[in-house]
Amino acid sequence: MRSIIPILLAFFVASCTQKEVKKEYTIVSGKLSNSDIETVRLISINGDFNMEIPVSKEGQFLDTLFLTADMPHRLTDGINHIVLYLEKGYTVHLDYNLRDFANTIQFEGDGADLNRYYLQKQDKNREIEGMDFETFYGLEEPAFIKKVEELNLAINGLLDSTVNIPEYVREKEQRAIDHYSIIQLAQYKDFAHADVTANPNFTVSENFQDERSGMSFLNEEDFDYSVFYNSLVHLHYKEQIKQRAQKDSLADPNEVFFQVVGEIPVENIKNSVLYRTVWGSMPYIQNVDSYYEKFMSLSTNETHKQEITDAYNRIKKIKPGANSPTFEAYENHAGGHSSLEDFQGKYVYIDVWASWCAPCIKEIPDLKEVEKKYRGKNIEFLSISVDTDRSYDDWKKMVVDKELTGVQLIADKAWDSEFIKDYQIKGIPRYILIDPEGKIVNAMAPSPSVDKLDTTLEALDL
Structure with a gap:
């Protein structure tokens, strides 16, 4: 008996000191x-x-x-x-x-210390990088590189000074900091500096560091942790699709896309690239049925499949001749509230925009000219802002400052408004044309800056 007791005690102590089973919630x-x-x-x-x-x-x-x-x-x-x-x-x-x-x-x-670190990291980004995309990416190359390095050092110092971060998370965060520097440099090289300086011929110097060439884009752990690595992966496969399409100019670009994505060997990366691309592009696809079916055959993510199915079903409802989705009681800048049915009996040209959207603002002068040309005709021009609560005051001010004409409304729940979701609006500006009976003429109407809009409107019985 004496020989058994120590064994039983040892078993009891070991049982008591075993790691608590991790909760599933x-x-x-x-x-x-x-x-x-x-x-x-x-x-x-x-x-x-x-x-x-x-x-x-x-x-x-x-x-x-x-x-x-x-x-x-x-x-x-x-x-x-x-x-x-x-x-x-x-x-x-x-x-x-x-x-x-x-x-x-x-x-x-x-995770309180880690979450505080995330917040401090955002503040440090704003402090060093600033909030103005054009100013940051408009820097000359040496100054830009210096700013990126300064930010990288500052964030690493912040991470080093933060305690109570699990080591396995700290290692991923250290890589995420580097991924942010890589994507900043990549954007500067690929398009950002050329865009903000209006210099399409801009090229970086021979010594410019682009670490993407030596990267792996199949790191599942980093993909699930870092938005920056995630973005780098999506950019990489976007470029792969572009290059393969250029090699075979006769190939269907959508088929090329599905081929490239179908070859990605890491399942969650494949699913993500597939979903993100289809989610954004499906409203603009001509043969949406086969596009949807191809997505469903490749994706293994049930959440993604459900969301794309919901989007597909909404798209099927906004074909020409179908009854338009409606909205009710959107705030009217001129006072009160307006609903789509208030404009029944007239054609309605809708501009979906936001005060922070540069391409939207660029269209405003042309939109004013179109409104002026068709003033007094049987058509109403509606501008619906998807500004959030944060930019609500900016919307109010911009309508006044830019002397916007037509009917100026703001959606009730920004991007989550049912009208916006029913029309599958993934990017702005977006234009919609509805007939006097409330039926869709074109869910993807031409923009004010193209001649096709004038041709479209001239063909109507206004």
Whole structure:
């Protein structure tokens, strides 16, 4: 008996000291002051997890989540966007004033130090890089490289000074910092400097460092952690598709796309490149049925397949001659609210835009000219802004400053407005033409700056 007791004791001690089994769920809670919002949205970095969480009248929310993977997530209230690192088993709480986010945000629970680091990293980016794309990418090459290096050193120093970050996360974050530098340099080289300086012949110097040539674009771990690596991967395959299409000028570009993506050996990377491209391009595809079927045959991600199916079904409903999706009680800049049915009996040309959208603003002078030419005719010109709460004041001001004509409305939920989703609007500006009976003439109408619009409108019985 004496020989058995130590064995039993050892077994008991070992059992008691075994690592606690990791919970399969994550608890996220928060308290928002100065808030009247009804929901917040939590989205994983890979987009597989996307969920609305109800917010009480007191500004509180709490939910038990079953995440798809351990990774950074983005929580948004419509004004503020917060990066949260979440793992199965984590309990996370945040507290802030909706209208004074920067001075009031507090994190508690698991990952609090890491989440504070993410916030400080954003602030450091703004401090060094600035908020103006044109100023940053307009720098001359030596100054730009110096700025990128300065930012890289500053963020690495911030990471080094932050305690309580799991080592396996710290290693991924260190690579993510480098990925950000790589993508900044890549954008500068490929298009950004040429665009902002209006110099299409710009080329970087022979010594310009482009680390993409030595990179692997099949790192699943980094793909699920870093938005910067994620973007580099998407850019890489976009270039692969372009190069293969150029080799065979007679090939269908869509078939080339599916061939290249179908060859990606890492499943979640293949699914992501496939989904992101199809999600953005499907509204513009002529033979949408075969495009959709090809996507469904290649994707193995059920979340992606459901979302693309929903988009496909919406697209099928916005063919010429179909009843137009409607909107109700959109705020009218001139006062009150307007609904689409208010304009029944007239043709309606709709411009979907936002105050921050440079291509949209570029179209404004031409839109004014078109409105002026057809003034008094049986057509109404509506501009619907998808500005969020954050840029609402910018919308109000821009309508006045640019003396915008026509009917100026703002969508009730920005990009999440049902009218915007029904028309599958993925990018702006977007133009829509509806007839006096409320039927779709063209869900992808010509823009004001092209002659085709004038031809289209002249053919109508105005």
